[in-house]
Amino acid sequence: MSPRRSGRDPWARWDRWEPKPRIAVTGGVEVARPGKVSNVDAVAIIAFALSHSSSAIPGRARTYARHGQVVNVSIDDESAQAEIQGSDPRPYQVALRRTASKSFAADCTCPYGCTPGSWCKHAVALAYVVAELVDSDPASAARWTGSADPAAAAAAAAAVPVAVDPELLARLAAPRSDLVQHDVLTRAAEVVPLPPA
Ligand SMILES: [Zn+2]
Incomplete structure (x- = not known):
């Protein structure tokens, strides 16, 4: 018997199944190497996201982050909001909140959603983006941790x-x-x- 599946094989359609392509967007944050961060607050959000999502999630989240699918990112008052463009025409709204120095909460409008112990790929994608911004931009880091912006403080001091x-x-x-x-x-x-x- 041929190992090739015939058209009548109910499993044959899985051979042709492909995930729906992501809808490309512009203006997103492209993270070349998601998770390659050294800032302690950046490491903390990545570590928490990875330990609060199932094994298949981080890989998909890194793909979103690398391809700039995370758009309209805003960080303020120890929270981050963004839209994530996936394969659906409507982007999902996702939010992260810093509840303690190494504890975070996530929320997303996708059907998978987020529970305290299981984040969706969109929340983890935003975690990668937040970590990248916290790692590379002192002002973003200050807004994320709720501390004074060192650059703004220096500018204010110089202005006296x-x-x-x-x-x-x-x-x-x-x-x-x-x-x-x-x-x-x-x-x-x-x-x-x-x-x-
Ligand atoms: Zn989601």
Whole structure:
């Protein structure tokens, strides 16, 4: 008997089955090497996503991330939102939330959906994208972890006008017996104002 399956073989159609192609989109975040991150917060979201999804999910998620299928990504207030364009004409809405330093929650509008212990491929794809952005962009990392943006803080500090008092400099350069410590501290506070709380 021929090993080839005939047209009547009910299994023959599986030979021809192919997954529906992804619908290409533009403007998505293309991650060349999903998961190749070193930032501790980037590693944390990847590790959590991988340990909260079934074995077939991460490979599909990496394909989405590599091909830029994750679009309209926004990260703010320890959360991330995006749309994922798969084979369906309508993109799925997916969201991740940081609930603790190494704990995260996921939600997706796809039929598979997300439970606390089983994330869909769209949520894991967004995790790869978030990890990439956190790893490569300090501002994204700050919004994801809820900490102050280091670049913005530096810019704000640089914007504070500092008036140098030549008289104070002269007094500091030439110590005088009548210059008590209280005077120095008072004048120093006038010259270099305390940063805003
Ligand atoms: Zn999904």
